[in-house]
Amino acid sequence: MPPAPLKLLLKVSGSGAIMRRYFVVNGFDGALTLLGLLMGFHISDSPDLQVVITSCLATTLALGVSGVSSAYISEAAERRSSLAELERAMVSDLKESHHARAAFWIPWLVALTNGSAPFLIGLVIIVPLWLARGGVPMPADPLLLAMGTALVVIFSLGVFLGRIGGIFWFWSGLQALAVALATLGLIRLLG
Protein backbone atom coordinates (compact mmCIF):
# COMPACT_ATOMS: atom_id res chain seq x y z
CA MET A 1 0.00 0.00 0.00
CA PRO A 2 1.60 3.34 -1.03
CA PRO A 3 1.90 6.05 1.60
CA ALA A 4 -1.27 8.07 1.93
CA PRO A 5 -1.10 11.67 0.74
CA LEU A 6 -1.12 14.31 3.43
CA LYS A 7 -4.46 15.65 2.23
CA LEU A 8 -6.06 12.25 2.83
CA LEU A 9 -4.56 11.95 6.32
CA LEU A 10 -5.88 15.42 7.18
CA LYS A 11 -9.27 14.42 5.82
CA VAL A 12 -9.69 11.13 7.68
CA SER A 13 -8.44 12.69 10.91
CA GLY A 14 -10.40 15.93 10.52
CA SER A 15 -7.23 17.87 11.42
CA GLY A 16 -7.21 20.77 8.96
CA ALA A 17 -9.17 23.12 11.21
CA ILE A 18 -7.27 21.99 14.30
CA MET A 19 -3.92 22.82 12.70
CA ARG A 20 -5.18 26.22 11.61
CA ARG A 21 -6.44 26.92 15.12
CA TYR A 22 -3.14 25.83 16.68
CA PHE A 23 -1.20 28.06 14.27
CA VAL A 24 -3.25 31.14 15.07
CA VAL A 25 -3.52 30.56 18.82
CA ASN A 26 0.15 29.84 19.37
CA GLY A 27 1.20 32.46 16.82
CA PHE A 28 -0.81 35.01 18.78
CA ASP A 29 0.82 33.79 22.01
CA GLY A 30 4.26 34.18 20.45
CA ALA A 31 3.60 37.65 19.07
CA LEU A 32 2.09 38.89 22.33
CA THR A 33 4.90 37.41 24.42
CA LEU A 34 7.55 39.10 22.29
CA LEU A 35 5.59 42.34 22.32
CA GLY A 36 5.55 42.22 26.12
CA LEU A 37 9.26 41.43 26.24
CA LEU A 38 10.06 44.30 23.86
CA MET A 39 7.89 46.65 25.89
CA GLY A 40 9.76 45.58 29.01
CA PHE A 41 13.06 46.45 27.35
CA HIS A 42 11.62 49.70 26.02
CA ILE A 43 10.67 50.99 29.46
CA SER A 44 14.01 49.86 30.89
CA ASP A 45 17.05 52.10 30.78
CA SER A 46 18.88 52.00 27.43
CA PRO A 47 19.00 48.22 26.85
CA ASP A 48 21.88 46.83 24.82
CA LEU A 49 20.57 45.76 21.41
CA GLN A 50 22.49 42.49 21.48
CA VAL A 51 20.93 41.62 24.85
CA VAL A 52 17.48 42.38 23.44
CA ILE A 53 18.09 40.24 20.36
CA THR A 54 19.45 37.33 22.39
CA SER A 55 16.55 37.51 24.85
CA CYS A 56 13.96 37.65 22.07
CA LEU A 57 15.63 34.83 20.18
CA ALA A 58 15.80 32.66 23.30
CA THR A 59 12.15 33.38 24.07
CA THR A 60 11.14 32.60 20.49
CA LEU A 61 13.06 29.34 20.57
CA ALA A 62 11.55 28.38 23.93
CA LEU A 63 8.05 29.14 22.65
CA GLY A 64 8.74 26.99 19.58
CA VAL A 65 10.05 24.04 21.59
CA SER A 66 7.21 24.39 24.07
CA GLY A 67 4.70 24.50 21.21
CA VAL A 68 6.10 21.37 19.57
CA SER A 69 6.37 19.30 22.74
CA SER A 70 3.07 20.28 24.36
CA ALA A 71 1.07 19.84 21.16
CA TYR A 72 2.72 16.50 20.36
CA ILE A 73 2.06 15.04 23.80
CA SER A 74 -1.59 16.11 23.88
CA GLU A 75 -2.36 15.35 20.22
CA ALA A 76 -0.67 11.92 20.27
CA ALA A 77 -2.76 10.95 23.31
CA GLU A 78 -5.94 12.27 21.69
CA ARG A 79 -5.25 10.48 18.39
CA ARG A 80 -4.45 7.18 20.12
CA SER A 81 -7.66 7.46 22.08
CA SER A 82 -9.73 8.28 18.97
CA LEU A 83 -8.18 5.39 17.03
CA ALA A 84 -8.87 2.96 19.87
CA GLU A 85 -12.49 4.18 20.03
CA LEU A 86 -12.87 3.74 16.27
CA GLU A 87 -11.35 0.26 16.45
CA ARG A 88 -13.85 -0.68 19.14
CA ALA A 89 -16.71 0.61 16.96
CA MET A 90 -15.35 -1.21 13.91
CA VAL A 91 -14.56 -4.33 15.93
CA SER A 92 -11.37 -4.64 13.91
CA ASP A 93 -7.71 -3.70 13.89
CA LEU A 94 -7.11 -0.55 11.83
CA LYS A 95 -3.30 -0.66 11.89
CA GLU A 96 -3.09 -0.97 8.07
CA SER A 97 -5.49 1.93 7.50
CA HIS A 98 -5.03 5.62 6.74
CA HIS A 99 -6.60 6.23 10.16
CA ALA A 100 -3.66 4.54 11.90
CA ARG A 101 -1.18 6.45 9.72
CA ALA A 102 -2.99 9.66 10.57
CA ALA A 103 -2.86 8.78 14.28
CA PHE A 104 0.93 8.52 13.93
CA TRP A 105 1.71 11.45 11.62
CA ILE A 106 -0.91 14.05 12.47
CA PRO A 107 0.42 14.68 16.02
CA TRP A 108 3.82 15.48 14.46
CA LEU A 109 2.25 17.82 11.91
CA VAL A 110 0.13 19.54 14.54
CA ALA A 111 3.15 19.82 16.83
CA LEU A 112 5.32 21.33 14.09
CA THR A 113 2.55 23.77 13.22
CA ASN A 114 2.08 24.70 16.85
CA GLY A 115 5.80 25.18 17.39
CA SER A 116 6.65 26.86 14.12
CA ALA A 117 3.97 29.54 14.49
CA PRO A 118 5.51 31.41 17.46
CA PHE A 119 9.02 30.65 16.22
CA LEU A 120 8.52 32.06 12.71
CA ILE A 121 6.41 34.98 13.91
CA GLY A 122 9.03 35.75 16.55
CA LEU A 123 11.77 35.79 13.92
CA VAL A 124 9.74 38.23 11.81
CA ILE A 125 9.19 40.53 14.80
CA ILE A 126 12.87 40.81 15.62
CA VAL A 127 13.92 41.58 12.04
CA PRO A 128 14.17 45.36 12.77
CA LEU A 129 16.52 44.58 15.68
CA TRP A 130 18.73 42.43 13.45
CA LEU A 131 18.81 45.09 10.77
CA ALA A 132 19.76 47.76 13.30
CA ARG A 133 22.41 45.46 14.77
CA GLY A 134 23.77 44.89 11.26
CA GLY A 135 24.24 48.61 10.77
CA VAL A 136 21.24 49.23 8.53
CA PRO A 137 20.02 52.79 9.11
CA MET A 138 16.59 52.70 10.75
CA PRO A 139 13.96 55.45 10.53
CA ALA A 140 13.13 55.09 14.24
CA ASP A 141 14.13 53.29 17.44
CA PRO A 142 14.51 49.61 16.42
CA LEU A 143 12.71 48.54 19.59
CA LEU A 144 9.68 50.60 18.59
CA LEU A 145 9.89 49.25 15.04
CA ALA A 146 9.97 45.68 16.38
CA MET A 147 6.97 46.45 18.58
CA GLY A 148 5.20 47.94 15.56
CA THR A 149 5.94 44.77 13.61
CA ALA A 150 4.46 42.71 16.45
CA LEU A 151 1.32 44.85 16.40
CA VAL A 152 1.01 44.41 12.63
CA VAL A 153 1.41 40.63 13.02
CA ILE A 154 -1.22 40.54 15.75
CA PHE A 155 -3.61 42.61 13.66
CA SER A 156 -3.00 40.24 10.71
CA LEU A 157 -3.77 37.19 12.85
CA GLY A 158 -7.01 38.88 13.88
CA VAL A 159 -7.84 39.56 10.24
CA PHE A 160 -7.11 35.91 9.39
CA LEU A 161 -9.45 34.74 12.15
CA GLY A 162 -12.12 37.15 10.96
CA ARG A 163 -11.97 35.78 7.45
CA ILE A 164 -12.26 32.20 8.75
CA GLY A 165 -15.16 33.09 11.02
CA GLY A 166 -16.92 35.10 8.34
CA ILE A 167 -16.93 38.32 10.34
CA PHE A 168 -15.75 41.74 9.13
CA TRP A 169 -11.93 41.39 8.85
CA PHE A 170 -11.14 44.89 10.04
CA TRP A 171 -13.23 44.46 13.19
CA SER A 172 -11.60 41.15 14.13
CA GLY A 173 -8.18 42.69 13.44
CA LEU A 174 -9.03 45.58 15.74
CA GLN A 175 -10.16 43.15 18.45
CA ALA A 176 -6.78 41.40 18.36
CA LEU A 177 -5.01 44.75 18.31
CA ALA A 178 -7.03 45.92 21.32
CA VAL A 179 -5.80 42.92 23.32
CA ALA A 180 -2.20 43.76 22.39
CA LEU A 181 -2.60 47.44 23.27
CA ALA A 182 -4.26 46.55 26.59
CA THR A 183 -1.28 44.30 27.35
CA LEU A 184 1.12 47.13 26.55
CA GLY A 185 -0.88 49.41 28.81
CA LEU A 186 -0.71 46.95 31.69
CA ILE A 187 3.04 46.54 31.30
CA ARG A 188 3.44 50.32 31.20
CA LEU A 189 1.44 50.63 34.42
CA LEU A 190 3.51 47.94 36.14
CA GLY A 191 6.78 49.41 34.87
Add this chain to the structure above:
Amino acid sequence: MASVRHLTLDVLKPHQPNALEFAQALAGLGPGYEVRVRVTEVDEHTETLLVTIDGEALDFERINEAIEANGGSLHSIDEVVVHSE
Protein backbone atom coordinates in the same frame (compact mmCIF):
# COMPACT_ATOMS: atom_id res chain seq x y z
CA MET B 1 -8.70 -18.46 -16.57
CA ALA B 2 -11.75 -16.76 -15.07
CA SER B 3 -12.14 -13.06 -14.56
CA VAL B 4 -14.32 -11.39 -11.96
CA ARG B 5 -16.84 -9.11 -13.65
CA HIS B 6 -19.04 -8.09 -10.72
CA LEU B 7 -18.90 -7.96 -6.92
CA THR B 8 -21.46 -6.96 -4.34
CA LEU B 9 -19.83 -6.38 -0.96
CA ASP B 10 -21.15 -5.63 2.49
CA VAL B 11 -18.67 -3.21 4.07
CA LEU B 12 -18.45 -1.48 7.44
CA LYS B 13 -16.37 1.70 7.50
CA PRO B 14 -15.76 4.84 9.58
CA HIS B 15 -17.51 8.06 8.52
CA GLN B 16 -14.29 9.34 6.98
CA PRO B 17 -13.47 9.04 4.15
CA ASN B 18 -17.07 9.61 3.06
CA ALA B 19 -18.98 7.39 0.63
CA LEU B 20 -17.96 9.44 -2.41
CA GLU B 21 -14.26 9.40 -1.54
CA PHE B 22 -14.50 5.72 -0.66
CA ALA B 23 -16.07 4.95 -4.06
CA GLN B 24 -13.42 7.03 -5.83
CA ALA B 25 -10.65 5.13 -4.03
CA LEU B 26 -12.10 1.82 -5.24
CA ALA B 27 -12.76 3.08 -8.78
CA GLY B 28 -9.15 4.22 -9.01
CA LEU B 29 -7.87 0.66 -8.60
CA GLY B 30 -8.19 -0.26 -12.24
CA PRO B 31 -9.33 0.93 -15.65
CA GLY B 32 -13.04 0.57 -16.27
CA TYR B 33 -13.97 -0.04 -12.63
CA GLU B 34 -17.55 1.08 -12.10
CA VAL B 35 -18.39 1.47 -8.45
CA ARG B 36 -21.74 2.06 -6.78
CA VAL B 37 -21.97 2.68 -3.07
CA ARG B 38 -25.19 2.69 -1.10
CA VAL B 39 -25.14 3.63 2.58
CA THR B 40 -27.55 1.26 4.28
CA GLU B 41 -26.96 2.11 7.94
CA VAL B 42 -25.32 4.92 9.89
CA ASP B 43 -24.13 4.65 13.50
CA GLU B 44 -22.26 7.05 15.75
CA HIS B 45 -18.80 6.10 14.46
CA THR B 46 -19.46 3.85 11.49
CA GLU B 47 -21.61 3.29 8.44
CA THR B 48 -22.57 0.15 6.57
CA LEU B 49 -22.25 0.18 2.81
CA LEU B 50 -23.48 -1.99 0.01
CA VAL B 51 -20.72 -1.72 -2.59
CA THR B 52 -21.17 -2.99 -6.13
CA ILE B 53 -18.23 -3.02 -8.47
CA ASP B 54 -18.32 -3.87 -12.16
CA GLY B 55 -15.38 -4.25 -14.52
CA GLU B 56 -13.71 -6.49 -17.06
CA ALA B 57 -11.26 -7.99 -14.58
CA LEU B 58 -11.73 -7.02 -10.94
CA ASP B 59 -8.76 -7.59 -8.63
CA PHE B 60 -10.40 -8.72 -5.41
CA GLU B 61 -7.17 -8.65 -3.36
CA ARG B 62 -6.51 -5.03 -4.25
CA ILE B 63 -10.12 -4.11 -3.61
CA ASN B 64 -9.97 -5.67 -0.16
CA GLU B 65 -6.66 -3.92 0.58
CA ALA B 66 -8.17 -0.58 -0.48
CA ILE B 67 -11.20 -1.16 1.74
CA GLU B 68 -8.91 -1.86 4.71
CA ALA B 69 -6.63 1.08 3.88
CA ASN B 70 -9.66 3.35 4.06
CA GLY B 71 -10.52 1.97 7.47
CA GLY B 72 -13.20 -0.40 6.21
CA SER B 73 -13.90 -3.98 7.01
CA LEU B 74 -15.35 -6.47 4.51
CA HIS B 75 -18.24 -8.26 6.20
CA SER B 76 -19.43 -10.43 3.36
CA ILE B 77 -19.28 -11.03 -0.36
CA ASP B 78 -22.95 -10.98 -1.29
CA GLU B 79 -22.83 -11.44 -5.04
CA VAL B 80 -20.21 -12.42 -7.59
CA VAL B 81 -20.17 -12.67 -11.37
CA VAL B 82 -17.20 -14.53 -12.82
CA HIS B 83 -16.57 -14.87 -16.54
CA SER B 84 -14.66 -17.83 -17.98
CA GLU B 85 -12.31 -16.98 -20.85
